[in-house]
Amino acid sequence: MPSSDTMTFGSAMPAVSVHRKRRSLAAHATAYALSAPALFLMGLLLIGPVLVVLMMSFTDYSLGNASFEWVGLANYAEMLEDDVFVKAIGNTLLYVGIVVPASVFLGLGTAMLIESLTFGRAFWRAVYFLPVMATLMAMAIVWEFMLNARFGMISQLLTLLGLPAKNWLQETSTALPMLMVIGIWQALGFNMVLFMAGLTSIPRDLYEALELDGGSSSWSRFWTVTWPLLSPVTLFVVVITAIRSFQVFDPVHVLTKGGPNNASMVLIYQLYQEGFDFFRSAYAAGLTVVFLVFIFAITWVKSRVMEKNVHY
Amino acid sequence: MRRLLKTAVAAATLMLAGANFAAAETTIEVQYPYSHLFKTTYEKIVADFEKANPDIKVKLRAPYESYEDASQTVLKEAITNRLPDVTFQGLNRQRILVEKGIAQPLDQFIAKETDFEKDGYHQAMLDLSTFNGKVHGLPFSVSLPVGYYNMDVLKKAGWDKPLPTSWDEVIEVCKAIKASGQTVDTMFWGWNITGNWFWQSLNWSRDNTMLDPTETKVNFGNDAGKWSMRTFAKLVKECDMPNNEWKEAMANFSAGKVGMFFWSTSALQKIADDSTGLYTLKTGPFPDVAEGGGLPAGGNAGLVLAKDPETAAASWKFLKFATSGQGAAYVAQTTGYMPPNKAANEVILKDFYAQNPNKFTAVKQLPLLRDWYAFPGENGLKITKVIEDSMQSIASRERVEEPDAVLKDMVEDTQKLLPKSGS
Numbered sequence: 001m002p003s004s005d006t007m008t009f010g011s012a013m014p015a016v017s018v019h020r021k022r023r024s025l026a027a028h029a030t031a032y033a034l035s036a037p038a039l040f041l042m043g044l045l046l047i048g049p050v051l052v053v054l055m056m057s058f059t060d061y062s063l064g065n066a067s068f069e070w071v072g073l074a075n076y077a078e079m080l081e082d083d084v085f086v087k088a089i090g091n092t093l094l095y096v097g098i099v100v101p102a103s104v105f106l107g108l109g110t111a112m113l114i115e116s117l118t119f120g121r122a123f124w125r126a127v128y129f130l131p132v133m134a135t136l137m138a139m140a141i142v143w144e145f146m147l148n149a150r151f152g153m154i155s156q157l158l159t160l161l162g163l164p165a166k167n168w169l170q171e172t173s174t175a176l177p178m179l180m181v182i183g184i185w186q187a188l189g190f191n192m193v194l195f196m197a198g199l200t201s202i203p204r205d206l207y208e209a210l211e212l213d214g215g216s217s218s219w220s221r222f223w224t225v226t227w228p229l230l231s232p233v234t235l236f237v238v239v240i241t242a243i244r245s246f247q248v249f250d251p252v253h254v255l256t257k258g259g260p261n262n263a264s265m266v267l268i269y270q271l272y273q274e275g276f277d278f279f280r281s282a283y284a285a286g287l288t289v290v291f292l293v294f295i296f297a298i299t300w301v302k303s304r305v306m307e308k309n310v311h312y
Numbered sequence: 313m314r315r316l317l318k319t320a321v322a323a324a325t326l327m328l329a330g331a332n333f334a335a336a337e338t339t340i341e342v343q344y345p346y347s348h349l350f351k352t353t354y355e356k357i358v359a360d361f362e363k364a365n366p367d368i369k370v371k372l373r374a375p376y377e378s379y380e381d382a383s384q385t386v387l388k389e390a391i392t393n394r395l396p397d398v399t400f401q402g403l404n405r406q407r408i409l410v411e412k413g414i415a416q417p418l419d420q421f422i423a424k425e426t427d428f429e430k431d432g433y434h435q436a437m438l439d440l441s442t443f444n445g446k447v448h449g450l451p452f453s454v455s456l457p458v459g460y461y462n463m464d465v466l467k468k469a470g471w472d473k474p475l476p477t478s479w480d481e482v483i484e485v486c487k488a489i490k491a492s493g494q495t496v497d498t499m500f501w502g503w504n505i506t507g508n509w510f511w512q513s514l515n516w517s518r519d520n521t522m523l524d525p526t527e528t529k530v531n532f533g534n535d536a537g538k539w540s541m542r543t544f545a546k547l548v549k550e551c552d553m554p555n556n557e558w559k560e561a562m563a564n565f566s567a568g569k570v571g572m573f574f575w576s577t578s579a580l581q582k583i584a585d586d587s588t589g590l591y592t593l594k595t596g597p598f599p600d601v602a603e604g605g606g607l608p609a610g611g612n613a614g615l616v617l618a619k620d621p622e623t624a625a626a627s628w629k630f631l632k633f634a635t636s637g638q639g640a641a642y643v644a645q646t647t648g649y650m651p652p653n654k655a656a657n658e659v660i661l662k663d664f665y666a667q668n669p670n671k672f673t674a675v676k677q678l679p680l681l682r683d684w685y686a687f688p689g690e691n692g693l694k695i696t697k698v699i700e701d702s703m704q705s706i707a708s709r710e711r712v713e714e715p716d717a718v719l720k721d722m723v724e725d726t727q728k729l730l731p732k733s734g735s
Contacts, residue, residue: 062690064387064412149556150564170555172708260555260708261701276384278694279408 050292056285063279075286085287087262088270091176095266096245099183104237106184107191108230112222114192115199125196132189140254143182144169147255175256175264182251187244191237198233202226232306239302246294267291337367338626344400345382345612347375349578350453353646357639361630368626379405379506379612386617390414397618397627400452403440403611404506407686408693410443415615417446421628431636432655436681440652441613450635453649454611454681455578456674457502457513459599463592465571468492475596479543482572482599486551489571498551499572500561503544503707505610507700509576512608512685514540517601522685528730533723538716543600545706545715555708566590574598576610577674580648584670595673606682611649650675689731698725 032039057075061068079085114124131139146153147168155165168174206225210216215224249268252258258265258273271291275284342358344350358370376382379402386409389395401409409415422428433450441449459482461475469488476482486498503510511532512522520536523529532540547553556564565573566586573583580595587593598607614631618624633639640651641660650671651657657665657675665672687695702722705711711718 060690063384064390064408064414066413148560150560150569167555170557170708172710259701260704261710273697274694277380278691278697279384279387280690280694 053285053288056282057289059282061282061285063275063281068282071282075283078283079286079290084262084265084270088258088265088267089290091263091265092246092248092267095176095180095183095248096242098180099187099245099248100238100241102180103184103187103191103241104234107188107237108195108234110188110192111195111199112226115196125193128189128192130189131186132193136186136250137254139186140182140251143178143251144255147178169255170260172260172263175260179248179251179256179264182255183245183248187241191241194233194237194240195230198230199226202229235302235306239298242298243295246291246298267294337369338622339369339371340397340618340623340626340630341371341373342398342400342630343373343376343382343385343396345376345379345402349647349649351375353453353642354634356642356646357634360638361633364633365626365629368629370630383408386414387412395617397616397623398614398631399617400612400614401449403451403454403609403613403684404686404696406441406449406613406615407443407688409615410448411688414617415448416617416619416624417448418450418616418628419446421625422447425632430655431632432640432653432657433636434654436679437652437654440609440681440683441615449613449615450631451609451611451613451652452635452640453578453643453647454609454652455576455649456607456609456677456681457510457574457598458577458580458673458677459596460565460573460575460580460583461594461596462496462565462568462571462573462587463594464568465489465494465496465591468494469571475594476572476599477597478600479547483547483550485572490552494571496568497554497564497570499547499574500553500556500565500570501544501547501551502558502561502573502575503703504558504700505576507696507703509608509610509684510574511540511544511699511703513598514543516608516682517598517605519602519605522687523730527688528732530723530726530730533719537719537723541706541715541719544703545712545718548706548709549712553707577650577671578610578648580670580674582648593670595670597673597677601680606680607677608684609652609681610684611652644671650678652678652681654678687726687730689729691729691731695726695729698722698729 058070058072059068060071060074110128114121114128117124147155149155149165149167149170152165154168158165166174168178202225206229207221210221210225215221247268248266249272252264252266252269253272256264258269267287268291271284271287274280274287342354344354354372358372362368362370373396376385382399382401383405386395386399386401390412395414406415425431437451438447440451440454441447459475466485466489469485469492471485471488476485482499489496489498501510515522515532515536518536518539520534520540521531524531531537554561561570561573562575562579562583564570566583568587568590577595584593601607614634616624616627616631618627635651636653637656638660640653640656641664643649643651644657644661644664648671651661657678665675686692699722702718702725705718706715
């Protein structure tokens, strides 16, 4: 976990004497000199583009134009009036709100189930991890076939059971839920692997100690040992899944294009559509800024919570 | 060994010299969309052109994936100064390049041509690429909406009259198909082609324009617009049209699972190939085009982007070659599109159409050729999305009962995205 590094850094800095301070100043200079190339590249490749995007969001630039004008907050004002944007934000939050808890708890459950197996662990691990290994783009096409209303596996299965088959991705009521199912399916394997790593690092003797203290039901084992000790992993998993869910794009692009009628429109897809389909670069830049704000917010919450509430 | 090396070096030098010699002439770079449709066409045209013009070399860049990709790429290349000399763009994507000053007007070249009209360049064809009163491109391949019919399904439904000529007749056929108990969809109507092409078809068929002549006010809120939206809603409802994505709809029709399919003629080659041996395919004119009405052209046009006079002249030569005479004829022979060129259609391709009556349907409609209208301003492409969403709310049955209300919303949303008057 990245946090353990910061911990060691922190503890390696006791109160310093003047003598030491001078030395550390020299050390600082060397440190800055050594990290200069990295800092330079970071500025050029990360911070620079973000600043350019931020500036562009205050203009009326559209792709291919020779010039632009400053329009202040006009793009942001337009967002508030833009039904598609409102829908995209709502859908994105709903997507994150469902995919994150579902894939985290299912991932944890799967990890514990597989860990409890006496044999066949590697097999199940591989099975659940497959969706992570496969390109989501390609997998989206597989889903497209499975969900096809006429010859898709799912529709045929439903018809066999006497249930009505639907045109899942073409209907307003089912398009977004289907994307969520695919999102959960994809994130589950990844979360499972992380939880497994967390589970194996829980010392066995804690369970033994618990048994001596009289807690032997599997529930108390989970509640008093497993869950608290997994909390750093859980937080990490939640944050990573949340960020990845905010970024959902590939399945939307391949399967629904945000449709029907923007029913499955999400923030990143709208950004793509405005920027690359409609060539409204400035507006797309504004959407990017909104997206970045969300990501920064999650990251900030993560670092705050990480410092305070996670038990080690 | 040494000798071998020497010979090789000598050969290489000779080849380089040869290449140099050719490079001393003008080289033009050309880029076009949809390699799966046009690859053979362009290869044939370039080969013929280079034979006829040994002083010009044509370099084909890797084709654009789609019309969207084509305009996006050109817009990006305009910033980095890497534009090709000739680019082929979707007819409704020319305007954006003209508005941004990337496409060059061609009038100076046309003025120098002596037999331009005789070469088959008629007014309706040039109108497709005319913006601000100036010709900016030459249409290369055009398509028009037509009806595709699965004659086996129609026969089983007991339809022995001629192919439908009005939407009411189409609905009659739908009912006959349904009554015959066949397990097929009655019809699919291509509302989802680029989101607005069929909307323009219905409107053009009543000679109704998208905007008023000043291009500041939405025009399709009028009676003809209402007729168009109501017609669409009626077709969806009474024909029980499936809410399919277009690829699926086309695959279903090709496989013989749909009775009628209203679509662009450009798909003819593919549908004909896919349906061979399954059923008898026939094409018929787009129903219900009123007297004085027309149909929007799909397809693409070549634009000259080269600014250097010598390269521009060579580019013009190539563009003209590709859009007239044998160059144009290749379009009909190798694709489902037709060349808009009159001379090519009427003279060179006469026998070809006699043997391919299905391809002739669209040619017969050529006098109806109208603009594939591109909305003005920075939001032009976003407007097509507004129209697509509105049409979809009917196709998905959500608002199929209230076409007038859908139209009203669509008018309002479109109006908001138009450039304010005076700008």
